[in-house]
Amino acid sequence: MKKVAFYTLGCKLNFSETSTISRSFEEKGYQRVEFNQDPDIFIINTCSVTENADKKCRKIVREAQRINPDGYVAIIGCYAQLKPQEIAGIDGVDAVLGAAEKFRLTELLDGFVKEPSGNARVYNSSIEEVLDYHASYSLNDRTRTFLKVQDGCDYPCSYCTIPLARGSSRSDTIGNVIKAAQDIAARDVREIVLTGVNIGDFGIQNGIRNERFADLVKALDEVEGIDRFRISSIEPNLLTDEILEFVTDSKRFVPHFHVPLQSGSNKVLGLMKRRYRRELYKDRVEKIKALMPDACIGVDVIVGHPGETQELFLETYAFLQELPVSYLHVFTYSERANTNALEIKPVVPASQRAERSKMLHILSEKKKRAFYESQLGRVSRVLFEEEIEDGYMQGWTENYVRVMAKYDPLLINEIKTVQLSSIAENGLVEVTEPEMVLG
Incomplete structure (x- = not known):
């Protein structure tokens, strides 16, 4: 029985696909193990959102080689679709499979026999065929x-x-x-x-x-x-x-919504070719809060997109500062091949991108803290998780407040009604003791 391990980079979507692919291996008699448990086969599911995709992929391939120099290494995912030949040139990679082929790993690779160095197998259909x-x-x-x-x-x-x-x-x-x-x-x-x-x-x-x-x-x-x-x-x-x-x-x-904004400047939204303007975004946030006052609202925002001057960035900052949103996911723009943004000027220097990112990360922490404080004293339903840290377990309320309570094995995978009492030093919300839960 060959042992197979998986490593996933990127989004929730990638995790869902990795999990499904791993189950297909188990159905065919492979044993799934952790990455560090000397697997015979390494499957790395990649992301392409940032310019670090190449660096991350290479690092994980090197780690796979260190764990098992004879292990078979296959690369799948978005980065594999976009730059298959580049990945095939990475030392230690045996196969690269694009978007149409990644769900056919066991069929296409037939036993996972290692290739001679420098002869990685590439299966990559045109994206129009996917x-x-x-x-x-x-x-x-x-x-x-x-x-x-x-x-x-x-x-x-x-x-x-x-x-x-x-x-x-x-x-x-x-x-x-x-x-x-x-x-x-x-x-x-x-x-x-x-x-x-x-x-x-x-x-x-x-x-x-x-x-x-x-x-x-x-x-x-x-x-x-x-x-x-x-x-x-x-x-x-x-x-x-x-x-x-x-x-x-x-x-x-x-009552939890994650709604991408990307920019609070209508000019930048136009450059980005987004299908809305800030007025519509504001209307959606206000509608959520009118219907569900305690709803959590997360926001994606990109800083440093070409054409974003300091003045336009400050438009975004002020727009977000005034909106009743709960947290931000801040992305620093990075150049991606074959995208229209490469033709837009002026290009924002890396130092300015970093400074803008820092400003929005600080704003996000303030927003999150204010949202958590607004929930103190409320009675909420928490789904407790299995992870334990320093004698405490964690969970999420329905409206996405991260809470902590003293570990109790009876609470794992249970939904309990508790009262949110205070914010701990680690930023999580403390709740009443498990024996004091309200229901």
């Missing part, structure tokens, strides 16, 4: 699962390589997603996080829009055995009143 949809979900954490419902993207944002790495927008059917959710429920998972590249664009099968994301949400709300559904990220122009109003009164969808 049309099939592969359902996936993670099972790495028994408290919650990342369930893929959509893949690819038809939005040509200036800075983004995802359409080049994952192809056009395509989705599973509502019926298949419901079946997957029911299968997950049978595994004692309490929470499902819906994930995809552009999940608000759900509903396209074989190039035709047949269904809607709003209808998927309504159908999932009826699935028994899952306590919570969480929407991982959704474009503001696709976050409709219909969806928000349904979530407000939902049995299972939680």
Whole structure:
């Protein structure tokens, strides 16, 4: 029995796909082990969002060689689709598989026999040929699962390589997603996080829009055995009143939204080719807060995009400062081959990008602290996780407050109603002792 290990870089979507691919190996008789447990085969699922993709990939390949010099190393994922020949030239890589081939690893590589040095096998179809949809979900954490419902993207944002790495927008059917959710429920998972590249664009099968994301949400709300559904990220122009109003009164969808902004300047949004302007974004945030005052709202924002002057960056800073959002995911712009942003001037110096990133990270900490403070004294329902640190366990409230409580094995994978009492030195919210839970 050959041993196989997996390493995943990047987003929740990658994790869901790695988990599904790993299960296909186990079904064929392979033994899944941890990366450091001397595997015979290393599968590295890569990301392409930042310029560090190359460095990260090389580092993990070197670590695989150190663990087992005779191990077979296969690279899959977005970076593998975008730059297969570059990856094939990395010392120690035996195979590179693109977006259309990564779900056929065991079929294409047939026994995983190492190649002579410098002769990596490359399987990489043109992204225009990547049309099939592969359902996936993670099972790495028994408290919650990342369930893929959509893949690819038809939005040509200036800075983004995802359409080049994952192809056009395509989705599973509502019926298949419901079946997957029911299968997950049978595994004692309490929470499902819906994930995809552009999940608000759900509903396209074989190039035709047949269904809607709003209808998927309504159908999932009826699935028994899952306590919570969480929407991982959704474009503001696709976050409709219909969806928000349904979530407000939902049995299972939680009041937590992650809504990409990318820039608070309309001029920069235009340069980025985003499909909305700041006025619409503000309207969506205000609508969420009007319906669900305690909702948590996360924001993606990019700093240093070409054409972003200091004045335009300060527009973004002031816009975010005034918005009642809860935290920021800050990305520093990095040049990506074959993107329109490379043609936009002026280019923002790296030092200014770093300074702007620092400013927004500080603002994010302030926003998060203010949101947590607004929740103190509230009674909330917490899903406790298995991880233990210094005698404490952690969990998430429905509206995404990270809490800590003294370790109690009976609380693992349980949802308990507690009172949020204070903010600890590590920034997490302390709750009443487990024996004092309110229900």
